[in-house]
Amino acid sequence: MSETFRVGTRGSALATTQTGWAAQKLSEISGLNVETVLVKTEGDVVTGSLATLGGTGVFAAALRQHLLDSGCDLAVHSLKDLPTAQPEGLVLSCIPAREDVRDALCSHDGLGLADLPQGAKIGTGSPRRGAQLLAHRPDLEIVDIRGNVPTRLGRVKGIGETLDDGSVGRGTQGDLDAVILAAAGMRRLGLEKYITEYLDPSIMLPAPGQGALALETRTAGSGHAALDQALADFDDEATRLQVVAERSLLSTLEAGCAAPIGALAHLEGDELVLEAVACNPDGSQTMRRSARTVAAGISSAQQLGRDLATAMIADGAAVIAGLA
Structure with missing residues (x-):
């Protein structure tokens, strides 16, 4: 009988749909069976605006704890909801090809x-x-x-x-x-x-990581060699480069996922181009900037995000966005 891996998800229709799609793909690639584990998160039970909840990680914390406690082998997140700091003991093993970013x-x-x-x-x-x-x-x-x-x-x-x-x-x-x-x-x-x-992104830049899923496992692996290999095969290099640049910018700005910051990266030939916007919450001021670099791997994408954020901070982006 085939092995079974357990995938953790929030209970909302969107979360279970996203998780079901990713789990089915991984099951097909790995030949393993899949079992879904529903986890209730703070974001699902607390009322109030996302901004007042603190935004960052409010939907992810319980799911991540379940993964750390070996209650599941894999967790599926909307990447835009994840804090930029990666918790110890967990790794984003796979970022599949991105859906519509808009x-x-x-x-x-x-x-x-x-x-x-x-x-x-x-x-x-x-x-x-x-x-x-x-x-x-x-x-x-x-x-x-x-x-x-x-x-x-x-x-x-x-x-x-x-x-x-x-x-x-x-x-x-x-x-x-x-x-x-x-x-x-x-x-x-x-x-x-x-x-x-x-x-159009010329009117509204999306959240860093919007449209991308993040498939997370324990750093030591999922416990299934075939699943670990499937995660590596399912990872999309172009999407990973884009979201790494976007999240590096967000991290350098020290802004959470509820901050008025938009970012979108795309590949143009052999270059990675990053656009970003910082807004006053009332819309009275916006700062929009872009930068590009040769797409030479993860470190170059991280550096692009850091450099653009640093330049924006020097021009007053943190003040405009209420982060200072």
């Missing part, structure tokens, strides 16, 4: 960002999204929201009643003109039809 506008009546009425109410739990929206359209009203993807969608006028899986929370009302969600999560959940507009 943020998505989901609005009533199919209205694009430019078409939304003056003073439209836009829901987001992200200071980064709110700040960039206000920088682009200062007239908008940003409403802080939390909850899973269907619950957030249910806040939009005319969308709640079309969600037919019973997943919209009780008390949800169409009190918003639109919400902003990660395109990757919408696509993974098969909810792309609710996306009105994919927001």
Whole structure:
């Protein structure tokens, strides 16, 4: 009988969908069976905005502890939710090819960002999204929201009643003109039809690591040689270089995943290009910079992120973003 590896996940629809996809791929590559272990995290049980929860790592801590305690062999995270400091005893063994990096506008009546009425109410739990929206359209009203993807969608006028899986929370009302969600999560959940507009990174740079999954094991390995090899085979080098640069910038800025910082790296020929933005939370000031380097491996990607962040700090980015 084939060996079985255990993969830990949060219980939300998005988390279990992402975990199921990654686990199935690894099972196919390794020939091992898979068992899913649901872990309740602080971010799932505490109410309040992500910013007030501290943001960084609030969804990951319990999952990581379960992994350290050998309650599972592998944990699957949304990379953008992970703190930049890697805990002792754990390693990001695999970062698969990235999904869509963009943020998505989901609005009533199919209205694009430019078409939304003056003073439209836009829901987001992200200071980064709110700040960039206000920088682009200062007239908008940003409403802080939390909850899973269907619950957030249910806040939009005319969308709640079309969600037919019973997943919209009780008390949800169409009190918003639109919400902003990660395109990757919408696509993974098969909810792309609710996306009105994919927001171009020239308007809204995504969170560092957005669209990427992080597959984490104990430093000593998963306990299954075939799974360890599958993780190595499933890793995507281009995606890893990009997210390493983005997260290195975030780390150097000493900003958590709830900070108003956007970053996006991409490969251009043999060069790695990194764009970043630091915003005042009210959108009144933004600093946008870019830098590039020869893509010569992980250390060059880390250095690119550090150098760009250092230059931005020298120009006042920490003050603008409220990090100083």
